[in-house]
Amino acid sequence: MKLKKLLVSFITLSIFITGCSTINRKEVVSDKAKQQQTMTKVQNDVNEIMSKDYEYVLKNMGTPYSTTYWIEKDQINNTKTIDELNHTVNVGLVYPKYTADNELEGSALYIELDKNKVIEVQTYEFSSYNEEELEDDNVALIIDKYSDDAKLDLQDIESMKLDTYKGKSTDDIYNKLNCIDPNLAAYDMVSKSKSIEVYMLRDSESNKKNSNSVLTVFINNNKINDIKIINSSVLLDIAKDYLLN
Known part of the structure; x- marks a missing residue:
């Protein structure tokens, strides 16, 4: 699965949604400035996180805006919990860029992992897509996680x-x-x-x-x-x- 599918799947979810297991939050950075600094480093040199695992990305970049799991037809019975998906399916993380005034800049960093390893990183507009690309015959389920916080x-x-x-x-x-x-x-x-x-x-x-x-x-x-x-x-x-x- 390539990064175009990451962007397509993320936008597909945005079209579906109107507005889990007990997922434990990983150790994350809390300093927004540090997060943006790390994002800039990754944009300049993707080798900063290439081949790193999910926990490494969260520790160094903080909590993503969303985490998307693509479950293909032949993977349906391979996992029992949401956390296991990090190790068995393709995962997409979305990190929007913010200005110094904490406003959305308009672009975002899209990171794709396969079997818990970063395989591709790209920067795209935060909400751009091509409607003709919203299809993937191999994917049976898409799961999108936005937050661990119970409200x-x-x-x-x-x-x-x-x-x-x-x-x-x-x-x-x-x-x-x-x-x-x-x-x-x-x-x-x-x-x-x-x-x-x-x-x-x-x-x-x-x-x-x-x-x-x-x-x-x-x-x-x-x-x-x-x-x-x-x-x-x-x-x-x-x-x-x-x-x-």
């Missing part, structure tokens, strides 16, 4: 009458959740009609930042087919079962 309380979601949202527009639940974007989303790339949006939940009663539960919205043709709280350990299996059947 919704488990207890609040448990008190909601989730069944009342079945059959309704995805906008209804999105508005109910105060327009908070999902942490993770998965997409069926065969029929292109199904998707899943996942919200990590924090357990306020036990003072844990993230619980082992996630709110999962099952979508078909922009309508909510099902919505429920599930254990994050079975998320990938449930996503594959729903999206591919």
Whole structure:
């Protein structure tokens, strides 16, 4: 898989989305200035990170804007958790460039990894694409992770009458959740009609930042087919079962 597919897949996700397992945040740099400095070094010399692994990239460049996993048809049964995908499938990381005033510059660094090693790095416009290139017959699922941070309380979601949202527009639940974007989303790339949006939940009663539960919205043709709280350990299996059947 080449970098053009990284750009294409990222934009495909942007078209799908409206606005997991319990994923542990890796050690990352917190200084935005250092992150941008590292990005500039990489843009000038890609050998800074070529052949390095996922953990190395995060440690030196910080948390990406998004992480995209492409799961091809012959890889469907190879993994059980989201974290395992770093070692078994193609992964794309997107790092937008910012100005000194912390404003989006308009370009982004796109990094592709294969089996946990950086294989290609390029700079593109942050949102440019060619609609004719939005196809890939080998990819069955695309998973996009935006954040590890839980912004919704488990207890609040448990008190909601989730069944009342079945059959309704995805906008209804999105508005109910105060327009908070999902942490993770998965997409069926065969029929292109199904998707899943996942919200990590924090357990306020036990003072844990993230619980082992996630709110999962099952979508078909922009309508909510099902919505429920599930254990994050079975998320990938449930996503594959729903999206591919």
